[in-house]
Amino acid sequence: MDALVLHRIQFAFTITFHYLFPQLTMGLALLILILKTIGIMHNRPVYNDAARFWARIFAVNFIMGVVTGIPMEFQFGTNWSQFSRATGSVIGQPLAMEGVFSFFLESAFLGLFLFGERRLSMWGHWCAGFLVFLGSWLSGFFIIVTDAWMQHPVAYRTLPNGVYELTSFTGLLLNRWALLQFAHNMSGAVVTGAFAMAATGAFYLLESRSVNYGHIFLKTGVLAGLICSALQVFPTGDLQGKYMAKHQPATTAAMEALFKTETGAPLVILGQPDEELQRIDNPIVLNRVLSFLIYGTTSAEVKGLNEFPRDQWPTNIPLLYYSYHIMAGLGTYFIGLMAMAAFLLLRGKLFTSRWILWPLMLSFPLPYIANTAGWMTAELGRQPWLIYGLMRTEAGVSTHVSAGNTLFTLLGFLGLYSVLSILFVILVYREIIRGPARALGSNPESGVPLTVA
Amino acid sequence: MGDIWYWLVALMLAAYVVLDGFDIGAGIIHLLLSKCDEDRQLILRTIGPVWDGNEVWLIAMGGTLYFAFPLVYASAFSGFYLPLMIVLWLLILRGIGIELRMHLAVRVWREFFDGCFAISSMLLAIFLGAILANVFRGVPIGDDGYFFLPLWTNWLPGPNPGIFDWYTLPGGLLVLVALAVHGAFYVAFKTEGALHDRAAKLGRRIWGALLVMTFVGVMATLRLRPSALGNYLRHPVAFLIPCLALASLLGMLMFSRAGRDREAFLSSCSYLAAVLSGAAVGLFPILLPSSTDAARDITISRAMSGSYALSAGLIWWAIGIFFAVAYFVFVYRMFAGKVRLSAEDVDHN
Numbered sequence: 001m002d003a004l005v006l007h008r009i010q011f012a013f014t015i016t017f018h019y020l021f022p023q024l025t026m027g028l029a030l031l032i033l034i035l036k037t038i039g040i041m042h043n044r045p046v047y048n049d050a051a052r053f054w055a056r057i058f059a060v061n062f063i064m065g066v067v068t069g070i071p072m073e074f075q076f077g078t079n080w081s082q083f084s085r086a087t088g089s090v091i092g093q094p095l096a097m098e099g100v101f102s103f104f105l106e107s108a109f110l111g112l113f114l115f116g117e118r119r120l121s122m123w124g125h126w127c128a129g130f131l132v133f134l135g136s137w138l139s140g141f142f143i144i145v146t147d148a149w150m151q152h153p154v155a156y157r158t159l160p161n162g163v164y165e166l167t168s169f170t171g172l173l174l175n176r177w178a179l180l181q182f183a184h185n186m187s188g189a190v191v192t193g194a195f196a197m198a199a200t201g202a203f204y205l206l207e208s209r210s211v212n213y214g215h216i217f218l219k220t221g222v223l224a225g226l227i228c229s230a231l232q233v234f235p236t237g238d239l240q241g242k243y244m245a246k247h248q249p250a251t252t253a254a255m256e257a258l259f260k261t262e263t264g265a266p267l268v269i270l271g272q273p274d275e276e277l278q279r280i281d282n283p284i285v286l287n288r289v290l291s292f293l294i295y296g297t298t299s300a301e302v303k304g305l306n307e308f309p310r311d312q313w314p315t316n317i318p319l320l321y322y323s324y325h326i327m328a329g330l331g332t333y334f335i336g337l338m339a340m341a342a343f344l345l346l347r348g349k350l351f352t353s354r355w356i357l358w359p360l361m362l363s364f365p366l367p368y369i370a371n372t373a374g375w376m377t378a379e380l381g382r383q384p385w386l387i388y389g390l391m392r393t394e395a396g397v398s399t400h401v402s403a404g405n406t407l408f409t410l411l412g413f414l415g416l417y418s419v420l421s422i423l424f425v426i427l428v429y430r431e432i433i434r435g436p437a438r439a440l441g442s443n444p445e446s447g448v449p450l451t452v453a
Numbered sequence: 454m455g456d457i458w459y460w461l462v463a464l465m466l467a468a469y470v471v472l473d474g475f476d477i478g479a480g481i482i483h484l485l486l487s488k489c490d491e492d493r494q495l496i497l498r499t500i501g502p503v504w505d506g507n508e509v510w511l512i513a514m515g516g517t518l519y520f521a522f523p524l525v526y527a528s529a530f531s532g533f534y535l536p537l538m539i540v541l542w543l544l545i546l547r548g549i550g551i552e553l554r555m556h557l558a559v560r561v562w563r564e565f566f567d568g569c570f571a572i573s574s575m576l577l578a579i580f581l582g583a584i585l586a587n588v589f590r591g592v593p594i595g596d597d598g599y600f601f602l603p604l605w606t607n608w609l610p611g612p613n614p615g616i617f618d619w620y621t622l623p624g625g626l627l628v629l630v631a632l633a634v635h636g637a638f639y640v641a642f643k644t645e646g647a648l649h650d651r652a653a654k655l656g657r658r659i660w661g662a663l664l665v666m667t668f669v670g671v672m673a674t675l676r677l678r679p680s681a682l683g684n685y686l687r688h689p690v691a692f693l694i695p696c697l698a699l700a701s702l703l704g705m706l707m708f709s710r711a712g713r714d715r716e717a718f719l720s721s722c723s724y725l726a727a728v729l730s731g732a733a734v735g736l737f738p739i740l741l742p743s744s745t746d747a748a749r750d751i752t753i754s755r756a757m758s759g760s761y762a763l764s765a766g767l768i769w770w771a772i773g774i775f776f777a778v779a780y781f782v783f784v785y786r787m788f789a790g791k792v793r794l795s796a797e798d799v800d801h802n
Contacts, residue, residue, distance in 0.1 A: 060553075060556070063505075063548060063549070063552045063553075066505060066548060067544065067545040067548040067549060068545070070508075070511075070512060070541060070544055070545075071541045071545075073512050073515050073516060074515060074530060074537055074541060076519065076526075076530075077515075077519065077526045077527055077529070077530025077531060078530045078531055078533075078534050078537055078538065079531070079534075081527035081528065081530065081531035081599065082527065084519060084523055084526055084527040084530070085523050085524050085526075085527035085528075085598075086523070087523070088519050088520050088521075088522070088523020088524075088526060088527075088758055089520065089523065089758035089759055089762040090762070092516065092519040092520025092521070092523060092526075092758070093520050093762065093765070093766060093769075095516040095519055095520065096513065096516030096517045096519065096520045096766070096770075097516070097769060097773065098516065099509060099512040099513030099514075099515075099516045099517075100513050100516070100517075100769070100770065100773035100774060100777060101769075101773050101776075103509040103512060103513065104506060104509050104513070104773075104776070104777035104780055104781075105776070105780065107505040107506035107508075107509050108506055108780035108781070108783065108784045109780070110505075111501075111502040111503075111784065111788075112784070112787065115502070116787070119787075159759075163523070165758070165759040165761070165762065166758075166759065166761060166762040166765070167761065169765040398531035398534070398599075399599070400531055400532070400595075400599045400600065400601035401531055401534045401601060402601075405534060405535060405601075408535075409534075409535075409538040412538065412542060416542055416545060416546075420545070420549065423549065423553060426557075427553065427556050427557075430556075
């Protein structure tokens with residue numbers, strides 16, 4: 001295998017694995033804060049216990065995010081040195097800011113949030129939780145700013161030696177692409193958190209254990225899940241799709257496997273793209289809907305891939321097409337499932353309807369898949385560019401790091417991350433089986449490792 | 454402007470080594486020092502609430518290097534590909550060793566995590582030290598500004614060196630010994646009773662090795678890179694830095710003997726900071742020297758970002774670091790004092 005492919009696989013694998021953890025971190029940080037707020041405002045200790053239970057799972061998840069996150073900061077330089085050399089002035093800023101503004105904040109206050117409950121006042125403890133939430137969402141923002149610049153470069157000029165120089169700091173941070181992507185991404189993270197919470201609640205009710213907590217988890221998870229699943233489609237997904245169609249038209253065409261320009265283009269629901277014959281096999285389509293979604297009118301013309309030179313087509317069209325369709329399909333399922341559950345909740349029947357508790361419990365992995373597929377859509381859609389329209393992927397790689405050395409480290413990450421996965425599953429499963437009803441974490445006075453509660 | 458960022462990056466590196474240094478040091482002596490499970494819990498507790506924040510200095514420094522000196526970040530990180538990847542794996546193993554140990558009350562798991570923590574801390578010190586020594590020795594930078602180093606070649610610091618040679622391996626061992634002493638004095642400062650006594654004694658014992666290694670390291674560096682003295686001769690006031698390093702080195706031993714653990718630990722902090730500043734003075738204004746041709750040295754002016762980016766960065770950097778320091782003061786005060794185990798904790802889990 002040639003070195004470029006291995007560098008790409010290593011980055012794709014390490015970032016995909018890493019992002020399994022922050023999406024839950026960011027989603028849960030908000031939900032824990034909501035539980036905590038209800039507990040304090042309405043003086044309901046059971047909500048405080050619920051918050052504490054999720055904080056324990058949050059802690060294990062957080063540490064996995066930390067240890068798998070450090071490689072990301074390094075790999076820009078180790079594996080993509082030509083890219084780093086050209087972009088440091090621009091996207092080095094948000095990456096450095098992430099460390100300085102978010103990671104210090106998170107690492108300082110997570111310990112206090114987990115162990116300071118006895119020594120802080122109620123609202124002091126709430127503030128620690130809020131700062132952890134703020135740190136994790138800020139971190140998400142800086143990363144999105146970085147990615148958004150690669151998707152839609154703004155606020156730069158190109159020097160004669162090929163280096164990109166920042167020209168507007170605020171222009172970089174307020175890149176419209178970044179704001180849209182941030183909104184879409186963060187509500188996606190809350191969907192992951194909400195499904196995890198609802199699934200745990202459903203599990204407790206199906207098992208008839210920790211029933212009062214099961215009710216809280218289901219209520220919170222279903223409501224947050226419904227709101228954020230809806231936000232995923234409208235307005236965040238809708239706006240981002242339209243913005244993408246405007247600035248990355250080739251990507252939009254490839255996502256839909258629209259090989260030829262059409263007026264009144266259809267939306268493909270199912271079907272397998274055939275790149276050779278330039279068609280979709282076994283298509284099930286909604287006529288004219290794609291034109292409507294992008295331009296608000298059923299008769300609009302949507303550019304197909306035939307309008308673009310072949311060397312500017314995304315490099316893996318079938319995978320891009322499937323990623324996008326998996327994301328969109330699951331997103332639709334999330335709204336349906338959560339709307340049904342919310343309806344039963346309002347009628348007071350959710351807690352006894354085993355037929356819906358089962359799919360709620362089994363669906364917790366699906367938001368992980370949808371979030372991953374969404375990121376794959378964004379990043380495969382950016383190909384063949386590393387920086388859209390400016391630098392092709394092969395021009396950014398570390399030329400001096402050979403295929404053999406890259407394969408060595410890729411295999412190392414595969415092995416190490418397998419061990420991490422197993423540990424994570426064991427520890428979270430144990431935490432769920434033990435249940436939320438435990439005494440307040442002991443001995444907050446002297447230091448204990450962050451995640452030992 | 455570039456000069457300011459040179460010293461800011463050096464400052465962040467020093468903060469990383471001093472702060473994460475004591476928790477890596479605690480890991481190095483973890484198995485050596487502890488006689489029972491309680492001891493191991495206590496050692497972990499001394500670093501528990503702070504190690505992650507300490508490690509953030511490394512990440513923040515990496516990001517700052519990327520934005521202020523993109524060429525150095527690109528060249529050094531891809532050139533040191535293998536040792537950096539190994540460092541990443543060690544950081545992962547170390548992180549889970551510290552954090553997950555207490556989650557499982559199974560002896561085999563606990564010993565596994567203790568081993569992860571101790572061994573990865575040792576190797577981390579050696580690899581980080583060797584990487585720093587590579588920077589002082591110089592690397593074979595090519596015309597395009599890049600290089601790649603295998604882990605070792607013929608163990609000679611010639612034109613085509615590896616990461617490890619007769620100069621950089623002792624460099625790694627110097628850092629191993631320095632952090633072991635640093636960690637021992639930290640554990641002594643944070644504990645009491647028998648564990649405290651053993652930690653202080655162990656720190657004083659390794660101190661002899663640190664003295665020898667420091668001397669060897671300075672001599673070898675001067676032989677390999679006589680130009681490092683240039684800045685000192687031009688500005689003799691800079692000789693205060695090595696004097697401070699020497700005074701701190703002697704201070705550690707004297708304070709520890711006198712039972713003043715806090716001062717012994719602070720001396721160790723100032724020793725590490727002085728050695729790193731001394732090295733930064735010796736290198737300035739070079740960020741990454743070439744081992745083949747001085748014209749290929751990567752200097753501040755060659756590597757730095759444009760002045761608008763650097764000025765904008767200075768504003769947020771100052772604000773961000775102000776807050777970071779405030780968090781650190783807050784957290785360290787919150788967890789100040791000796792660590793103890795309550796009866797409840799002993800059979801915790």
